[in-house]
Amino acid sequence: MLARVTTFSIAGLDTRRVTVEVDIRPGLPAFVIVGLGDAAVREARERVRAALLNSGFEFPQRRIVANLAPAHLRKGGSGFDLAIACGILAASAQVPPTALARWAVFGELSLTGELRGCRGALAVAEAARRGGLDGLLVPRERAREAALVDGLEVAGVRGMHEVGRVLTEGEVPPLPEPPDDVAADDEEPDLADVRGHRVPIQALRIAAAGGHNVLLRGAPGSGKTMLARRVPSILPPLSRDEAIEVTRIQSLAGIYRGDGLARRRPFRAPHHSISASGLVGGGAWPLPGEATLAHHGVLFLDELSEFARPAIEALRQPLEEGRAVIIRGQQTAVFPTRFMLVAATNPCPCGFASEPQRCRCSQVDLQRHARRLSGPLLDRIDLVHTVERPSAAALAAPATVTSSAVRADVEAARERQLRRLAGTAARCNAQMDAALVRRHAWPDEAGQRLLAAAYARDHISARGHDRVLKVARTIADLEGSERVGADHVAQALSLRGADQPAEVLA
Amino acid sequence: MTGDAAAVAPRPSETLGPREPASAQGAPAPAPPPDGPSKRQRDGDEPVPCRGCLRRTWLVGALAGRIEHARRERGAQRIALLLALDDRALMEAVDAPDAVAAAYRRFDRDAALDAARRAGLDVVCRHDPRYPERLAGLPDAPAALHVAGGLERFERLTGEGAPGVAVVGARRASAYGLEVARGLGRGLAAAGVTVVSGMALGVDSAAHAGALEAGPTIAVLAGGADRPYPASKRRLHAAIRERGCVVSELGPGIGARRWCFPARNRIIAALAGVTVVVEAMARSGSLITAELARDLGRDVGAVPGPVTSPLSAGPNALLADGAHVIRGPEDALDLACGVGAWRRPGAERAAPEHLRALHAAVAAGAGSPEALARQGVPIAAALAGLAELELLGLVRRTAGGRYEATA
Numbered sequence: 001m002l003a004r005v006t007t008f009s010i011a012g013l014d015t016r017r018v019t020v021e022v023d024i025r026p027g028l029p030a031f032v033i034v035g036l037g038d039a040a041v042r043e044a045r046e047r048v049r050a051a052l053l054n055s056g057f058e059f060p061q062r063r064i065v066a067n068l069a070p071a072h073l074r075k076g077g078s079g080f081d082l083a084i085a086c087g088i089l090a091a092s093a094q095v096p097p098t099a100l101a102r103w104a105v106f107g108e109l110s111l112t113g114e115l116r117g118c119r120g121a122l123a124v125a126e127a128a129r130r131g132g133l134d135g136l137l138v139p140r141e142r143a144r145e146a147a148l149v150d151g152l153e154v155a156g157v158r159g160m161h162e163v164g165r166v167l168t169e170g171e172v173p174p175l176p177e178p179p180d181d182v183a184a185d186d187e188e189p190d191l192a193d194v195r196g197h198r199v200p201i202q203a204l205r206i207a208a209a210g211g212h213n214v215l216l217r218g219a220p221g222s223g224k225t226m227l228a229r230r231v232p233s234i235l236p237p238l239s240r241d242e243a244i245e246v247t248r249i250q251s252l253a254g255i256y257r258g259d260g261l262a263r264r265r266p267f268r269a270p271h272h273s274i275s276a277s278g279l280v281g282g283g284a285w286p287l288p289g290e291a292t293l294a295h296h297g298v299l300f301l302d303e304l305s306e307f308a309r310p311a312i313e314a315l316r317q318p319l320e321e322g323r324a325v326i327i328r329g330q331q332t333a334v335f336p337t338r339f340m341l342v343a344a345t346n347p348c349p350c351g352f353a354s355e356p357q358r359c360r361c362s363q364v365d366l367q368r369h370a371r372r373l374s375g376p377l378l379d380r381i382d383l384v385h386t387v388e389r390p391s392a393a394a395l396a397a398p399a400t401v402t403s404s405a406v407r408a409d410v411e412a413a414r415e416r417q418l419r420r421l422a423g424t425a426a427r428c429n430a431q432m433d434a435a436l437v438r439r440h441a442w443p444d445e446a447g448q449r450l451l452a453a454a455y456a457r458d459h460i461s462a463r464g465h466d467r468v469l470k471v472a473r474t475i476a477d478l479e480g481s482e483r484v485g486a487d488h489v490a491q492a493l494s495l496r497g498a499d500q501p502a503e504v505l506a
Numbered sequence: 507m508t509g510d511a512a513a514v515a516p517r518p519s520e521t522l523g524p525r526e527p528a529s530a531q532g533a534p535a536p537a538p539p540p541d542g543p544s545k546r547q548r549d550g551d552e553p554v555p556c557r558g559c560l561r562r563t564w565l566v567g568a569l570a571g572r573i574e575h576a577r578r579e580r581g582a583q584r585i586a587l588l589l590a591l592d593d594r595a596l597m598e599a600v601d602a603p604d605a606v607a608a609a610y611r612r613f614d615r616d617a618a619l620d621a622a623r624r625a626g627l628d629v630v631c632r633h634d635p636r637y638p639e640r641l642a643g644l645p646d647a648p649a650a651l652h653v654a655g656g657l658e659r660f661e662r663l664t665g666e667g668a669p670g671v672a673v674v675g676a677r678r679a680s681a682y683g684l685e686v687a688r689g690l691g692r693g694l695a696a697a698g699v700t701v702v703s704g705m706a707l708g709v710d711s712a713a714h715a716g717a718l719e720a721g722p723t724i725a726v727l728a729g730g731a732d733r734p735y736p737a738s739k740r741r742l743h744a745a746i747r748e749r750g751c752v753v754s755e756l757g758p759g760i761g762a763r764r765w766c767f768p769a770r771n772r773i774i775a776a777l778a779g780v781t782v783v784v785e786a787m788a789r790s791g792s793l794i795t796a797e798l799a800r801d802l803g804r805d806v807g808a809v810p811g812p813v814t815s816p817l818s819a820g821p822n823a824l825l826a827d828g829a830h831v832i833r834g835p836e837d838a839l840d841l842a843c844g845v846g847a848w849r850r851p852g853a854e855r856a857a858p859e860h861l862r863a864l865h866a867a868v869a870a871g872a873g874s875p876e877a878l879a880r881q882g883v884p885i886a887a888a889l890a891g892l893a894e895l896e897l898l899g900l901v902r903r904t905a906g907g908r909y910e911a912t913a
C-alpha cells in the first residue's frame with residue numbers, strides 16, 4: 001500500500017514542503033529511505049522502527065520504501081522521523097490513511113516512541129497553513145510555538161501512542177501551559193539602573209532615535225556594557241510584523257522561549273572569538289548567525305578590536321544591505337540582518353586614555369591602537385563617544401532618566417522620520433542614501449558654513465560629511481525642529497568618529 | 507658659531523670623539539688641517555669631491571657591519587677609537603674581509619660619483635668650499651656628505667648667513683611635545699631659520715613637518731640619504747628632498763646601524779647654532795645631542811614640561827643645568843639671531859564671546875563633554891561648543907578622545 005504524509009524541511013529561514021511517500025509491498029523485509037537524506041535522515045530507520053514497536057504498533061515485516069519528495073532536494077535533520085513513522089502506520093492501515101490528508105506532521109522520535117522538539121516549528125506551522133492543511137502534529141514542547149499561527153489546529157503530542165489517537169479518533173490534546181521561567185525574566189534592563197553617564201545616555205538616545213550605529217570607547221569597567229544592554233529598552237516597541245519575524249527567527253534558531261510572539265527587541269552579544277559564519281550565518285544547512293538573531297534588535301560587539309578580521313569583514317554586506325546572502329551549492333539562503341550596531345572598545349592599549357592621570361600611552365601607541373579597528377566597519381559607525389567613569393557623586397545620586405522617558409522621545413523622533421521618508425527605501429535617518437541626505441538633511445546657512453569649515457580643516461572625510469548630516473538631522477528631529485541648524489551640526493561634529501585622514505607628513 | 511676645534515676637550519661619550527687633540531692647525535687656508543683620522547689630504551688640483559674623501563666614505567659604509575660588531579663586542583668607546591684611525595688601520599682593526607681590501611685598492615672615484623648621482627645625491631667633501639664651515643670645525647668632521655636636494659640649496663641653508671636651529675626630542679612624544687615641535691618648526695622656518703633634525707619618529711618629524719609648512723628644512727639621516735628611515739616617513743622624506751635637503755655621512759643605500767645614530771647626532775648639533783630639546787626621557791639620545799652641542803660651544807635650549815611627565819624629565823634637567831627656556835619659536839629665535847629679531851605673525855587667537863567660558867573650562871582641565879556637564883554645562887551646549895572650539899583651533903582632540911586647549 002502507498003501512503004502520503006506532508007511535512008516540511010527547513011532551508012535557511014524558509015521552509016520547503018516535503019511529501020513523504022511510504023510504499024509497503026510483499027518481499028524480503030527491508031526498510032529503505034530514499035530522497036537525498038543526510039546521515040540523520042538515514043538514521044531515522046532505527047528510530048522509527050524502535051519507536052513504533054515500543055509504542056505498541058506493529059512494524060511490518062515487508063519491503064518498506066520511504067521516499068522524501070521532491071527527490072532532487074537535499075534533506076537533513078531529524079524532523080522527518082514523525083512523517084516517516086506516520087506514513088508507515090498509514091500504509092499498513094494501522095491508522096486511517098485519509099487522516100493524513102488534513103494533518104501535516106513534524107518532529108523527531110526517540111527510541112521509546114516519545115516525540116522530541118526540533119527548531120522551526122513556527123515556520124513550519126506558517127507553511128502548513130499556507131499549504132492548505134488544517135492541522136499540524138508537533139512535539140508537545142513546540143505546540144505553543146506552532147499555535148501562534150492563526151487558523152491552524154495544533155496537536156501537541158507526547159509520543160506515538162497519542163499520535164495514533166489523534167489520527168484515528170480525532171482526539172486533540174489541549175495545549176500545554178506556558179513555561180514558568182518565562183514570566184520571571186520579564187525585567188528588561190532599564191536606564192533607571194544607570195548612575196551618572198548623562199552624556200553617553202544622550203549619545204545613545206540620538207543613536208536610537210535615528211537608528212545610527214554607535215561606538216563606545218572607554219576604560220575597562222567604565223560602564224560601556226551596562227549602557228549597551230539598555231539600548232533595546234529605548235528603541236520603539238516591535239511592530240506586529242517585526243515581532244513575527246523575530247519570533248520566526250528565534251524558532252528557526254531553536255531559541256524560542258515558548259510564550260507568544262516575541263515582545264522585546266533582541267540583544268545579541270557574541271564573544272569576540274566568534275567566526276565569520278557564526279556572525280553572519282553559514283555552515284552546511286545554513287544556519288542564521290548572530291547578525292540575524294539580532295534582526296530588529298541590537299548587535300553588541302564588545303572589545304571590537306579583538307574580533308578576527310574575517311568576521312568583521314563578513315559584516316559588511318549585512319551592514320550595507322540589511323541582509324546576508326549565503327550560497328551553498330544548490331541552496332541560497334537569504335538572512336535578514338537589520339540591526340543597530342553598538343560596539344565597544346578600549347581607547348588605548350592600557351585602557352585608560354580617557355583618564356589622563358592613569359594612561360601611560362604615547363601618541364604613537366594611541367594611533368597604532370586606533371588603526372586596529374577595521375576601516376570599513378568604522379565607516380558605518382555614525383557616532384563615537386568616550387565613556388568615562390562616573391564620579392563618586394554621580395554614583396551616589398539618584399537615577400537621572402528612565403528608559404520609558406527616553407523611549408518616548410525616540411518614538412516621537414522616529415515618527416517624524418517615517419513620515420518624512422514615506423515612500424522611500426529608508427525607514428530611519430541612518431538608512432538615508434546620499435540623495436535623501438541632500439533632500440532632507442541639508443542644514444541652513446550657518447550650519448553649512450560650520451560643516452564646510454570642518455571639511456576644509458580635514459576634520460571629516462567626504463563620507464564623514466554625510467554621516468554628520470544624518471546625525472544632525474536626527475538631533476534636529478529630537479528637538480522637534482524641521483530645520484537643521486548650526487547647533488545641530490556642531491553637536492553631530494563632536495560625536496563624529498575619528499575618520500580624520502592621518503596627518504599628512506608627521 | 508664655528509667652534510675652535512683645538513679648544514674642545516675630548517669627552518668620553520657615545521660618539522666619535524677625537525683621539526688625539528687637534529694639532530698642527532697652522533696649514534694654509536685651502537688645505538685642511540692634517541690632523542687625526544685618515545689621509546684626507548688631496549692633491550692641489552684634484553677636483554672635488556676628491557678620491558680620498560669619497561673612498562673614506564665608502565670604506566666606512568662597507569665596514570659598517572664590522573664596526574657595529576665591534577660596538578657590541580667592545581663597547582661604544584671603541585667606536586670613537588676606531589673611527590679616528592686612518593683607512594688602513596681601520597681595516598686592520600675590524601679585520602676587514604679581503605674583498606673589502608681589494609675593492610679599496612681598486613676604488614674608482616667616478617664610479618662612486620655615478621652611484622651617488624643615480625640615487626639623486628650630490629657629494630660635497632671637506633675640501634669643497636661649499637662644505638659647511640660649522641662642520642669643518644669638528645675634530646672628526648665627516649670626510650664627505652651625500653646630499654639630496656641640490657648643493658646650491660644646501661649651501662644656502664648652511665652658509666654663514668643662514669642661522670640654523672636643531673630641534674630634537676623623544677620618539678614616543680606626547681601630544682604636547684608634538685604640538686610644540688611642530689610649532690617651533692613652523693615659526694622658525696617662517697622667520698627664515700633652517701630647522702635641522704634627524705627625521706626620527708616623534709619630535710624630529712613633527713619639527714620637519716612644521717618647518718615644511720613655511721619653508722625648507724634639513725634632515726640628517728643615520729643611514730644613506732636616499733633611504734627614508736624610518737620607512738613610515740616616506741612621504742616626509744620625499745617632501746624634504748623636494749623643498750629642503752636630506753644629508754648623510756654615509757653613501758647611498760647604506761643601512762643605518764646603531765653606531766650610526768650618535769654619529770649622526772654630532773652632525774645635527776654641529777650644523778646648527780642652537781640645539782633645542784623638546785621632550786626627552788631621562789637618559790636619551792636627545793640629551794646626548796644637547797651635550798654635544800654644548801661641547802661645541804653651541805647654545806642649548808629646552809622646552810619645559812610638567813614635572814609629572816617622564817618625557818619632560820630631560821628638558822627640565824637641562825634647564826636646571828642652565829639651558830635657555832624655550833616657550834615657543836620666539837625664544838628659539840632670540841637665541842639664534844639675537845633678541846628681538848622676530849616678529850609674531852598674526853594676532854593672538856581668542857575665543858569668541860559665547861565660547862570664552864567653555865574654553866577656559868577646557869583649559870582648566872575639563873577635557874570632555876561629561877566633565878563639562880558635571881560643571882553644569884547643558885549637554886547639547888557642551889557638545890556643540892567643543893566642536894566649535896575645535897574648528898577654531900582653540901582646542902584639540904587627542905587620540906584618546908579627550909579635549910585639550912591648544913597652546
